Amino acid sequence: MAKVAPANNQPSIHITVGPVAECVKTLEDAAHSPTDTDLTTPQPGQNTNFTHHHLSPVDEDGSPHEKEIEFLLSLIEIPTFSLGLSQGELLHEEVCHASVPDVEASNVIAETRKSKRTRILPPLFNDYQCDPKIKSFSREGTLTTTSNNIDEIYMAMRERAGDSRVYTVANGMSVTTDELNEIVDRNQQMTPKVMDVLMYYISLDRNRKGSHQSKIAFYDTNFPALLMKQHGRLTKTAIKDRHRMKYDEAVVKHFIGGSTPDDVYDCIYFPFFIDKQHWVGVSLDLSRGAVQILDCNHGFRSESMMKKDFTPITVVVPHILATSTGNKSADARKPYQMVRVNCVPHNSNSTDAAATTVLLIQAHAANGADGCKDVTPETISSGAKHLAVLVYRDITHV
Secondary structure, rough: OOOOOOOOOOEEEEEEEEEEHHHHHHHHHHHHHOEEEEEOOOOOOOOOOOEEEEEEOOOOOOHHHHHHHHHHHHHHOOOOOOOOOOOOOOOOOOOOOOOOOOOOOOOOOOOOOOOOOOOOOOOHHHOOOOOOHHHHOOOOOOOOOOOOOOHHHHHHHHHHHHOOOOOEEEOOOEEEHHHHHHHHHHOOOOOOOHHHHHHHHHHHHHHHOOOOOOOOOEEOOHHHHHHHHHHHHHOOOOOHHHHHHHOHHHHOOOOOOOOOOOOOOOOEEEEEEEEEEEEEEEEEEOOOOEEEEEEOOOOOHHHHHHHHHHHHHHHHHHHHHHHHOOOOOOOOOOOEEEEEEEOOOOOOHHHHHHHHHHHHHHHHHHHHHHOOOOOOOOOHHHHHHHHHHHHHHHOOHH
């Protein structure tokens, strides 16, 4: 605050310039005051960091007074920051980007570890186990791979193929579109002819992908019939003379996976139609001497009855291999062991068994028993469409 007092009959103004608010108030008082004003000594507690200026008398025309006001306004500091109320025009300047030379880095990172102790990985890296659903894709990829547009692809191919038409597929067999539709519709038991077509195409699909770790063969329903016939010959031969039996080349070639007789397949897959009522998949594990059954409905056949059904195969296969490889030892002719793969999801729907069997064979060939866990009743619909597409894409193009 400022005190106003006359001095020597001459109007004079003594102004204390400080904060903006005090300056503005002083200007207003000076503009309306008819007398001289003087700012006395500040009161106790009042801000004393003021600058004192002596202003000349104010004439009637007001021009000196205006100059004094301009002078006081010049003392007010203008903020150096923008309040966002007004801004000058933006300057548009071109920025020249200086080119930075590429730094050539060596692809070989030098070894910086100086410790002489053996590097040991944490237990996590050794004990880690992948989820079975992910594991089924880790090696060769599961054959029941789903895609977002499988329904659209299948329906487009099915409509393009037409109704009640006959096609000759790649294995030389003739099938009608109604028979192919049953792969997905699953309203009745699949016929052996359609099963043979599917086995041919999953074998073709596997060969197209290539780069497999094991030697595997896929055969149709004619293969178990061939084995049953050879078992009939074997049982009619005296036990002491069975090691002298000769098998036709047409039979032996089914087991040879290479250029030499010793180069046999690791595993052979084929479907088996039990009593013309139920389909199961069979895996002949030649490297381990076992017959593995891929059955989605264990309640259809008991364990003892299943062994009776497959005894001819478990007996005759070792004899054929021993003859083809020239192995005359008794152990080479020992019957194979029959086992059921227990991790196969249960599905009691008899009309689903055929498509399930083909999908189980695909999954087991790709990823072993773990792959069979993904062939569930919920995945049959999409899996059957993938099987049908394998055939449709060969007879129609969309």
